[in-house]
Amino acid sequence: MSSGAATSGEYWLISVPGEKGANDAWDKLNRATGNVSTNSKYLIPDLKVGTLDQLVGLSDDLSKLDTSAEGVIRKLVQYFTEVLEEDKSKVAENLVIGNKDMKTYVTKFQWEGAKYPLKQSLKVLSEIIGKQITQIDNDLKMKSLAYNNLKNALASMDRKTTGSLLTKDLADLVKADDFVLNSEYLQTVIVVVPKISVKEWESKYATLSSMVVPGSSKLLTEEGEHALYTVTLFKKVIDEFKNTARENKFIVRDFVYDEETLKAGRTERDKLQAEKQRQYAPLIRWLKINFGEIFSAYIHIKALRVFVESVLRYGLPVNFQAAVIEPAKGQQKKLRQELHKLPSKTRQH
Numbered sequence: 001m002s003s004g005a006a007t008s009g010e011y012w013l014i015s016v017p018g019e020k021g022a023n024d025a026w027d028k029l030n031r032a033t034g035n036v037s038t039n040s041k042y043l044i045p046d047l048k049v050g051t052l053d054q055l056v057g058l059s060d061d062l063s064k065l066d067t068s069a070e071g072v073i074r075k076l077v078q079y080f081t082e083v084l085e086e087d088k089s090k091v092a093e094n095l096v097i098g099n100k101d102m103k104t105y106v107t108k109f110q111w112e113g114a115k116y117p118l119k120q121s122l123k124v125l126s127e128i129i130g131k132q133i134t135q136i137d138n139d140l141k142m143k144s145l146a147y148n149n150l151k152n153a154l155a156s157m158d159r160k161t162t163g164s165l166l167t168k169d170l171a172d173l174v175k176a177d178d179f180v181l182n183s184e185y186l187q188t189v190i191v192v193v194p195k196i197s198v199k200e201w202e203s204k205y206a207t208l209s210s211m212v213v214p215g216s217s218k219l220l221t222e223e224g225e226h227a228l229y230t231v232t233l234f235k236k237v238i239d240e241f242k243n244t245a246r247e248n249k250f251i252v253r254d255f256v257y258d259e260e261t262l263k264a265g266r267t268e269r270d271k272l273q274a275e276k277q278r279q280y281a282p283l284i285r286w287l288k289i290n291f292g293e294i295f296s297a298y299i300h301i302k303a304l305r306v307f308v309e310s311v312l313r314y315g316l317p318v319n320f321q322a323a324v325i326e327p328a329k330g331q332q333k334k335l336r337q338e339l340h341k342l343p344s345k346t347r348q349h
Contacts, residue, residue: 011106011326012335013042013302015310016342018319025321032338036331040107042322044303048121049318055308058122062305065130069298072137076294079144080287083280094284097292107324109299116300126304129297136294139286147283150276157269165192165226170255171262173221173228179257180232186213188232189241190220192251198227201250205231208248209241 016025030039049055077095081088097105111118116125160169170190179188193201206212216232233241242252303322310320327335 009103009326010332011324012037013306013322014325014339015306015314015320015322017310017314018321023321026323028342029321029323032342033325033335034338036328036335036338038326038328040324042109042303042306042324043111044307044322045111045113045118046318047118047125047304047307049311049316050122052312054121054123055312058126058308059305059312061126062301062308065126065133066298066301066305068137069129069133069294069301072133072140072294073291073298076136076140076287076291079140080291083147083283083287094288095291095295096288097295102295105295106299107326109303109324111303112296112300115296122304122308126301129301129304132297133294136290139290143283143286147276147279150272150279154269154272154276157265157272165221165223165228166251166253169265170228170253171265174255174257176257176259178218178220178230181257185234185236186232187235187238188216188230188257189238190253190255191217191229191231191245192253193227193229194249195222195225195227197249200248201227201229204248205229205250208244208250209233209237211237212241 014029016029018025026041033039050058077091080094081091084091095102100108116128120128157169160167161172162168174190180186191201191205202217205217206214211234213232216230218230220228220230222228238252245252306322307318310322311318314320325335
């Protein structure tokens with residue numbers, strides 16, 4: 001087992017065949033590895049062996065389960081980091097299994113019999129874990145989709161409040177007093193004018209079409225390279241005014257002042273923000289709990305693989321010692337050489 005998605009160091013899972021017993025294998029392993037690794041016993045309980053054919057089939061199934069579990073861990077940790085946003089530095093402290101950090105869980109591994117009953121066959125145990133992985137993966141997809149939809153809707157609204165005057169939401173830049181409202185004939189429009197053309201606008205806006213109200217243009221705001229003006233004209237010449245304005249590089253925004261619509265937009269954003277905040281804490285809690293669940297399942301798969309592969313390699317009766325080995329920094333090559341000197345039955349996972 002290399003460092004993978006979720007462990008901070010690099011760990012190897014190996015098994016060494018017993019001679020008189022598993023303790024002899026443990027002593028032999030520690031003598032062989034000396035200063036090149038830190039070793040911990042990987043306590044795999046007495047599991048139901050079954051037949052050789054079943055073990056061969058299981059070996060392939062467990063390899064696929066292993067890959068699947070690691071994939072879900074990677075997805076979950078990546079999403080956890082995204083959800084934490086500005087607090088992403090806190091992701092490591094949330095990656096716990098019960099109350100243990102990953103290193104402690106791996107190096108002091110204990111089979112969780114309540115979740116994975118030892119009276120069950122290896123096949124049934126692998127099926128229990130497989131269902132668990134699928135369930136967590138499906139739940140993660142659903143929860144991330146719901147939360148992402150909220151985030152995206154909020155981001156879309158927020159994008160409208162940024163950008164240039166040509167595209168940004170105008171709701172916070174205008175007020176009722178800027179418009180002629182409820183007139184049968186007149187309408188106030190909003191025009192974006194390049195700053196370099198402000199004098200040209202002020203001198204000629206009333207001549208861009210007939211029926212423009214003289215003296216009606218008013219500067220609302222300036223941002224970046226543009227200025228925002230209102231101008232009032234007769235409704236029936238709006239299209240003509242838009243076209244002539246565009247030819248002069250003045251852009252008429254499609255905007256009609258409506259207090260109820262503006263208020264609804266602000267209310268909608270507030271609702272989305274409140275819903276995002278409401279979902280945040282339960283989502284963090286779910287991610288934390290289910291990281292623990294999927295990581296536990298992952299290490300139990302490793303235990304099943306070590307057991308099955310060791311029985312296939314060493315034969316019966318079951319007599320081997322499994323170990324979690326953390327190579328010393330820069331000593332991977334030497335450690336591998338030392339392990340290869342052990343009896344030829346030694347198996348690494």
